[in-house]
């Protein structure tokens with residue numbers, strides 16, 4: 217146990233918890249740290265694993281998720297508004313609170329609440345709700361109590377005689393339980409007064425605005441998390457997860 221690094225341990229505990237169920241059928245004698253894979257165990261294990269997981273695993277080529285650097289993100293929203301974010305940094309994933317988790321028929325379902333901030337530069341053109349926006353400046357978006365729900369389909373696969381967990385499918389939904397606030401400069405190029413008015417409108421109608429342009433940002437973040445999960449599962453065989461606990 218003392219040979220496992222402090223950061224790796226909670227993460228491995230989590231995966232062992234998950235892996236124990238998947239592996240049980242094939243190898244009934246393996247230890248099962250979670251006993252039954254109860255929702256309470258999963259919730260605890262996930263919560264414990266989160267800080268280590270969001271720190272990343274450089275030795276496995278897995279990047280940190282908190283802070284999460286977004287070099288570039290180009291979005292075209294439903295209304296045709298084009299937004300180009302760059303030099304972005306998202307913070308807060310490590311402090312998300314895992315609400316509940318369960319595993320049924322190979323599908324892991326998890327809910328979490330997070331306070332997140334996304335800071336960076338942006339350029340935009342097109343229409344947002346009533347306004348024609350052609351801006352370029354700094355942006356800071358804060359979301360309080362963002363509720364995430366994710367379903368992850370898992371299976372095992374063997375490679376070189378060893379079993380690995382694999383993600384077969386992934387879906388997510390989000391709800392804005394608390395307020396989302398926007399600080400954006402120069403929303404309408406060269407018109408500080410109009411820019412302030414649009415910003416005030418965005419903050420007064422934060423929920424509609426979040427559903428319009430927050431969703432693609434959240435989905436982008438979750439896709440990045442899933443990439444990390446996939447890399448981790450692809451490189452660490454199930455039995456190594458189990459052995460480490």
Ligand SMILES: *[C@@H]1O[C@H](CO)[C@@H](O)[C@H](O)[C@H]1NC(C)=O
Nearest residue numbers: 255316317318320325326327
């Ligand atoms: C857990 O399972 C139940 C029933 O299958 C479901 O209604 C619930 O939403 C699930 N998800 C979580 C995260 O608890």
Ligand SMILES: *[C@@H]1O[C@H](CO)[C@@H](O)[C@H](O)[C@H]1NC(C)=O
Nearest residue numbers: 311312313329330331360361
């Ligand atoms: C979000 O921040 C508020 C305080 O501003 C705090 O009360 C709440 O517990 C936080 N929620 C999460 C999920 O961290």
